[in-house]
Amino acid sequence: MAAFVIRRLLQSVLVLWLMSLLVFVGVYAIGNPVDILINPQADQADIARAIAALGLDQPLWQQYLTFLRQALLGDLGKSFAYNIPALQLILERMPATLELALAAAAVAVLLGIPLGLWAGLAPDSWAGKLIMSGSILGFSLPTFWVGLLLIMLFAVELGWLPSGGRGPTSLLLGIPVSFLSWEGIRHLILPATNLALFKLSLIIRLTQAGTREALLQDYVKFARAKGLSNARVVGVHVLKNILIPIVTVIGLEFGSVIAFAIVTESIFGWPGMGKLIIDSINVLDRPVIVAYLLIVVSLFILINLAVDIVYSLLDPRVRLGGATD
Amino acid sequence: MSEAALRVENLRTHFFTRRGVVKAVEDVSFSVAPGKILGLVGESGSGKSVMGFSIMGLVDPPGRVVGGRILLGGRDLLRLAPEEMRQVRGNRIAMIFQDPMMTLNPVLRIDTQMTEAVRAHADVGRRAALERARDALARVGIASPDERLSAYPHQFSGGMRQRVAIAIALLNQPDLIIADEPTTALDVTVQGQILYEMQKIARESGTALIWISHDLSVIAGLADEICVMYAGRVVEHGSVDQVLDEPLHPYTGGLIASVPSRNRRGEALRQIPGMTPSLLELAPGCAFRERCSRADGACAQDPALSSPAAGRQVRCFHPLTQGATA
Numbered sequence: 015m016a017a018f019v020i021r022r023l024l025q026s027v028l029v030l031w032l033m034s035l036l037v038f039v040g041v042y043a044i045g046n047p048v049d050i051l052i053n054p055q056a057d058q059a060d061i062a063r064a065i066a067a068l069g070l071d072q073p074l075w076q077q078y079l080t081f082l083r084q085a086l087l088g089d090l091g092k093s094f095a096y097n098i099p100a101l102q103l104i105l106e107r108m109p110a111t112l113e114l115a116l117a118a119a120a121v122a123v124l125l126g127i128p129l130g131l132w133a134g135l136a137p138d139s140w141a142g143k144l145i146m147s148g149s150i151l152g153f154s155l156p157t158f159w160v161g162l163l164l165i166m167l168f169a170v171e172l173g174w175l176p177s178g179g180r181g182p183t184s185l186l187l188g189i190p191v192s193f194l195s196w197e198g199i200r201h202l203i204l205p206a207t208n209l210a211l212f213k214l215s216l217i218i219r220l221t222q223a224g225t226r227e228a229l230l231q232d233y234v235k236f237a238r239a240k241g242l243s244n245a246r247v248v249g250v251h252v253l254k255n256i257l258i259p260i261v262t263v264i265g266l267e268f269g270s271v272i273a274f275a276i277v278t279e280s281i282f283g284w285p286g287m288g289k290l291i292i293d294s295i296n297v298l299d300r301p302v303i304v305a306y307l308l309i310v311v312s313l314f315i316l317i318n319l320a321v322d323i324v325y326s327l328l329d330p331r332v333r334l335g336g337a338t339d
Numbered sequence: 340m341s342e343a344a345l346r347v348e349n350l351r352t353h354f355f356t357r358r359g360v361v362k363a364v365e366d367v368s369f370s371v372a373p374g375k376i377l378g379l380v381g382e383s384g385s386g387k388s389v390m391g392f393s394i395m396g397l398v399d400p401p402g403r404v405v406g407g408r409i410l411l412g413g414r415d416l417l418r419l420a421p422e423e424m425r426q427v428r429g430n431r432i433a434m435i436f437q438d439p440m441m442t443l444n445p446v447l448r449i450d451t452q453m454t455e456a457v458r459a460h461a462d463v464g465r466r467a468a469l470e471r472a473r474d475a476l477a478r479v480g481i482a483s484p485d486e487r488l489s490a491y492p493h494q495f496s497g498g499m500r501q502r503v504a505i506a507i508a509l510l511n512q513p514d515l516i517i518a519d520e521p522t523t524a525l526d527v528t529v530q531g532q533i534l535y536e537m538q539k540i541a542r543e544s545g546t547a548l549i550w551i552s553h554d555l556s557v558i559a560g561l562a563d564e565i566c567v568m569y570a571g572r573v574v575e576h577g578s579v580d581q582v583l584d585e586p587l588h589p590y591t592g593g594l595i596a597s598v599p600s601r602n603r604r605g606e607a608l609r610q611i612p613g614m615t616p617s618l619l620e621l622a623p624g625c626a627f628r629e630r631c632s633r634a635d636g637a638c639a640q641d642p643a644l645s646s647p648a649a650g651r652q653v654r655c656f657h658p659l660t661q662g663a664t665a
Contacts, residue, residue: 232441238397239436240456240507241429250455254446329446330491 019319026315033311034085037304038078046070047094047298068094081304090308091301095294100301104287104309109189110180111279111286115271117193117206122213123264130221131248137226145218152215161208161281168204176201178283205282209275213267220263224256231255258329265321269314343370343410344514344547345394345432350407352386352393361618363389363402365571371515371547371564376538378562378579379551380594384615386571387551391517394549395434396424412514430460433508437520439500443492449503450488456510475506479536498529505533509540515547522557534561555598559583567591570616570626573644577651587653589631625655633657 052064065071069080081091090101133145169177181201183190192198228234229252237251276288283289287306294302326332352364363386371377381387392398394409396416409416411431416424436442444452453472454465463471469488476484479502492500501521508516518537522530538561541548552558558565558579565582567575567590575588586592593611603609613630625642628634637656644654 232436232438233444235397236434236436236442236504237444239395239428239434241425241427241459242455243425243459246455246459251444251447255444258446330448331445331493 018322022315022319022322026312029315030308030311033307034081034304035078037307038081038300039074041298041300041303042074045298047300050297051094090305093294093299093302095297095299095302100299100305103302104290104305107285107287107290108309109191110284111272111275111288113191113193114202114205114209114275114278114284114286115268117202118209118213118271118275119264119268121206121210122217125210126214126217127221127253127260130218131225131253133218134222134225134229135248137222142222146222149215149218152211152218155211157208157212157277158281160211161205161278164204164208165281175204177204178281180285205278205284208282209271209278213264213271216263216267217260220260221256224259225252228252228255254328258325261324261328262321265317265324269310269317272313273310342372344373344375344412345549346370346408346410347394348408348410350390350393350404350409352389352398352402352404354402356401356619359619362571362621363618364393367407367568367571367573369566369573369576371549373514373547374541374545375564376541376548376550376562378558378565379549379568380553380555380558380565381568382553382615384618385568386618387553387568388519390568391434391519391549391551394515394517395428395432397428426460429456429513430511431513432515432517433511433513435501435504435508435516435518435521438524439497439504439521440524442504443500445492447491448488449490449492449495453488453503453507453510456507460511471510472506475509476503478509478540479503479506480532481506498525498533501525501529501533502536505537505540509544512544513546515549516541517549517551519551520553523552523554530557537561555583555594567594570621571618572626572654573652574627574654575652577648581648581651585659587647587651587658588627588655589633589657589659590627592659593630633659 048061048065048068048070052061056064062071069077072080084091088101089099092098093100093103096103129145133142136142137146165177168175179201180192181198182195183192183198192202225248234247234251237247242251272287274288275284275286276292278284279286279288280292287309291303291306293299294306347370348368350364350367351362354361354363365386367386367390369377379387379390389398389402393404394416396404396419398404404417407417411427416427419427443449450469450472453475454468457463457468457471458465461468472488473484476487481487481499481502487495492503495503501524504521516537521537522533525533534557537548537550540546550558550562562579564578565576566573567582567588569588569590575582575586575591577587582591583595586595590611593609596609597611599608611630616626616629623641624639625631625634628638631638635657640656642654642656644652646652647658
């Protein structure tokens with residue numbers, strides 16, 4: 015287990031390094047941030063001074079080496095636009111995104127698994143059919159459109175919920191969060207639902223398919239033959255088997271929810287990392303872009319590692335390590 | 340025969356499929372006495388497994404028991420409410436399945452799967468349930484049961500898993516165990532051990548046993564009585580010696596003749612011509628007549644179950660005479 019974790023972490027370092035190289039070259043290819051950042055009326059001397067101050071007068075390979083050296087010391091550079099450390103800028107925005115992503119994941123799991131179980135246990139009932147056709151809509155409708163629709167309906171027409179922003183936050187362990195106050199929750203509902211929709215549909219379909227398959231297995235029939243209650247057969251024998259693929263998908267999707275919260279954050283004006291990265295790409299703020307992508311990649315790696323570990327806990331046949339045996 | 344542990348009367352289980360009604364079990368009656376073993380023999384699709392699930396009340400839709408009575412200690416199981424039937428399952432009647440690789444839940448430990456079966460029927464604590472589980476494992480010949488309790492199914496061999504399944508069936512000292520081809524998936528030496536254990540358990544505890552199988556040689560060494568099923572009906576019924584030595588129904592005769600034997604070394608193996616008829620388009624009359632050498636015009640009528648001797652029944656217009664085989 016320990017060897018497995020260490021090997022995975024070493025692989026992650028390699029992935030992170032490749033990622034930083036790609037982004038560095040990629041942003042260089044798009045354009046020159048100086049053209050955007052500097053006042054067009056500035057004279058040649060001012061421009062040269064600004065370029066030198068940002069370190070952009072060096073050849074690209076030298077800029078990259080400078081970045082690498084500082085990155086190893088934990089410094090990912092200062093934002094061109096805000097002139098504060100990029101890492102600090104992102105970490106300030108991260109709690110908002112994490113809260114949104116966690117809320118969305120909670121909605122998807124807490125609704126998706128029961129609905130999927132229901133649809134799987136009674137596939138021919140009208141409720142089962144309704145759940146399954148609803149999940150197709152959740153899959154196929156684009157996030158931004160559903161988001162706009164939610165705002166139209168619940169914020170504009172009915173006026174029940176606010177249309178954007180994060181609302182008042184309170185501190186939990188020094189981190190600002192919304193979900194501790196009713197007003198904050200009201201702000202959270204629409205964006206979280208919007209972000210959850212795709213995952214919710216995915217979990218419903220996975221759970222439904224898994225349930226239908228598990229119900230045909232001999233071990234379910236044997237469990238019934240033992241005289242177990244229906245609740246125990248479904249809640250333990252069926253659920254524990256189908257959770258294995260579901261945990262994998264929840265984990266993998268959680269990474270993409272964080273990464274792709276961009277759309278939802280833009281629509282609902284949610285002050286998270288996604289909105290920051292869009293703004294930064296617009297002004298070619300390279301340190302922020304690089305730092306953001308490195309953080310998102312790190313999150314992906316950590317989540318995958320956690321999924322592998324949970325997987326081995328759920329399925330006794332899986333043992334981590336995979337050395338020679 | 341004393342008071343029967345289980346008496347099945349005129350049981351009918353039909354499957355209502357889109358293409359028509361499949362009469363998987365049609366007018367089947369038999370009984371098993373405590374401590375006795377009834378062999379239920381038939382080809383695939385003869386309705387013998389559905390028979391077992393009908394008794395358990397576990398026929399999946401679109402199937403349904405449409406008629407008859409299943410009397411367990413005088414109570415008609417078909418009249419019980421779902422919750423009452425749940426309390427019978429695994430408690431008064433237990434079942435063992437064919438494939439031991441599939442019957443145990445792969446993600447739950449053996450102790451969980453055993454104690455839950457105890458605690459579903461008796462208000463006992465976890466510790467007491469564990470003790471019963473351990474005793475049951477020891478009874479079916481599993482070495483160091485204490486350690487094995489905390490193992491997962493994939494850490495057991497096929498034969499061991501079937502022993503665990505049998506131990507689970509024994510947990511609540513049932514009146515009846517239905518074994519649905521439990522040794523088919525096992526190799527022959529393990530098969531022999533399991534048969535021996537089951538026979539011993541039935542004798543010692545007075546548990547009645549219904550052994551469903553297509554393998555006459557297994558039934559021959561194990562059962563006290565035989566019921567031969569064909570196309571959902573009982574075609575012959577009698578004691579093991581009677582049925583195997585003097586089969587009356589041409590189908591039984593064909594089954595016995597098709598068991599490979601050393602005495603007929605070098606000859607082509609005998610077989611019953613044709614295939615089991617589809618239960619979907621079953622014409623009236625004897626279902627075996629298409630494959631039967633003795634069939635004639637009379638067989639277009641449904642033969643009734645007649646009783647040529649005490650304890651014997653046969654459903655045929657032209658039963659085999661003594662000593663002859665089809």
